[in-house]
Amino acid sequence: MATNHNITATGRKDEGKGASRRLRRSGQVPAIVYGAHQEPQSVQVEHNHLWLASQNEWFYSAILDLSVDGKVQKVLLRDMQRHPFKQQILHLDFLRVSENEALRAKVPLHFVNQEKSPAGKTAGIVVTHELNEVEVSCLPKHLPEFIEVDLSALAVGDIVHLSQIKLPEGVTIPALAHGKEHDLAIVIAKHARVEAEETAAPEAAEVPAAKVTKPDAAAPAPKKK
The missing domain is CATH 2.40.240.10 (Ribosomal Protein L25; Chain P)
Incomplete structure (x- = not known):
């Protein structure tokens, strides 16, 4: 209600x-x-x-x-x-808003049952929420205050996409009409070690290699005083 x-x-x-x-x-x-x-x-x-x-x-x-x-x-x-x-x-x-005209609005995502899932019960697994809200289209009477995403079956290595959200009656996600590239990941379950390596790699790449300058053999030696 x-x-x-x-x-x-x-x-x-x-x-x-x-x-x-x-x-x-x-x-x-x-x-x-x-x-x-x-x-x-x-x-x-x-x-x-x-x-x-x-x-x-x-x-x-x-x-x-x-x-x-x-x-x-x-x-x-x-x-x-x-x-x-x-x-x-x-x-x-x-x-x-007009009751007879569809509208677009951003609706919060509520993630439930994560702690009960296989991924949630496995040590060393990090579950990340990539999106916290989603834009939907519907008539005003169908607009939900939030959308629940049930993660009870989330396993290690799983990626949950927008297309997998169970939507209320009369509600659609406009982005999905624009192709698979718009079917964004909303939840990812992976090993913490993998996440740490992915985070460390870009940082390592950003550190410039030390530049060693060899003395110029052709340059005259400084005179002794």
């Missing part, structure tokens, strides 16, 4: 850098809502409420119920600007 995630906003008319600075000083975050064949709308969101929401994974991948002056719109977070060193959100972009 899908969970509703609510964000409350207020419409705003003042725009520009000066207006945005005043909003931030008053504890508000300027934002824009666009898409779904409607005019863009400037809004503001209370910072503390927004900051708490931003600590959750769903804030970045789930469809949000954005209430603007009491009117609810279905949106996806498309961009968020943060202060370079303060715990402060500076600006947000929300994309309206």
Whole structure:
């Protein structure tokens, strides 16, 4: 059952850098809502409420119920600007979604049962997660908050690719339509010794060989004083 995630906003008319600075000083975050064949709308969101929401994974991948002056719109977070060193959100972009139009969104991957797998139980095996999220295409009603990747059968030497992910109903991975070269590895199980050798080889190649300069036999010997 899908969970509703609510964000409350207020419409705003003042725009520009000066207006945005005043909003931030008053504890508000300027934002824009666009898409779904409607005019863009400037809004503001209370910072503390927004900051708490931003600590959750769903804030970045789930469809949000954005209430603007009491009117609810279905949106996806498309961009968020943060202060370079303060715990402060500076600006947000929300994309309206239409229930009858397919959308693209990045969804987190949750890896489960790794510790129960043959690879997970074998000493000296390193299991690496090459990707932590994947872009999917689907109708809004089918958009998952995350996709589980079951690693219970992962064996030593296995490589799990995008095409092996069990997708929810109505969900596809657009990248797979572009050929095998886009079927990226998402999990690799290999011996730690092999990983160490692969890591050390490039480093060794980067160290230049020592250059030995022989004395020039034709050069005259220095005069003794």
